[in-house]
Amino acid sequence: xxxxxxxxxxxxxxxxxxxxxxxxxxxxxxxxxxxxxxxxxxxxxxxxxxxxxxxxxxxxxxxxxxxxxxxxxxxxxxxxxxxxxxxxxxxxxxxxxxxxxxxxxxxxxxxxxxxxx
Numbered sequence: 001x002x003x004x005x006x007x008x009x010x011x012x013x014x015x016x017x018x019x020x021x022x023x024x025x026x027x028x029x030x031x032x033x034x035x036x037x038x039x040x041x042x043x044x045x046x047x048x049x050x051x052x053x054x055x056x057x058x059x060x061x062x063x064x065x066x067x068x069x070x071x072x073x074x075x076x077x078x079x080x081x082x083x084x085x086x087x088x089x090x091x092x093x094x095x096x097x098x099x100x101x102x103x104x105x106x107x108x109x110x111x112x113x114x115x116x117x
Contacts, residue, residue: 007055009063011076023050047081048072058092 003020010016015036018026025044027036041048045065054066065072066087073083 006052007065009055009057011057011063012061017044017055019052019055022052045074046079048074 003024004022005018005020006022007019008016014029015027016030018028019041020026023041024039025041026038027044028034029036037044041050041052048065049067049072051067052065053068055063057063061075062082063074063076065074069087071084071087071091072081074080075082
């Protein structure tokens with residue numbers, strides 16, 4: 001069966017992690033291509049849940065994991081979650097002054113999508 005890829009990101013040390021099938025990972029180095037390890041996400045990222053939908057390393061040095069609308073700010077050096085909660089754009093200093101307008105837009109887009117299904 002084909003694996004479902006959930007997230008791909010690179011660590012500070014240069015390793016690339018590929019999360020797949022909701023709870024598994026492969027760690028590799030891209031150049032030269034070399035497999036480092038594979039296993040369960042919880043074995044290398046304690047506290048991170050199974051159903052990760054995306055992940056990336058941000059300019060603040062942390063890895064951000066997302067499980068739908070919940071984020072986990074992860075310190076790869078201490079292997080701990082330093083913060084978690086519902087995702088908001090201001091987490092990354094992106095201003096979002098009118099969330100009610102965004103909610104209205106989301107509702108409108110949902111209605112448009114449902115018409116075309």
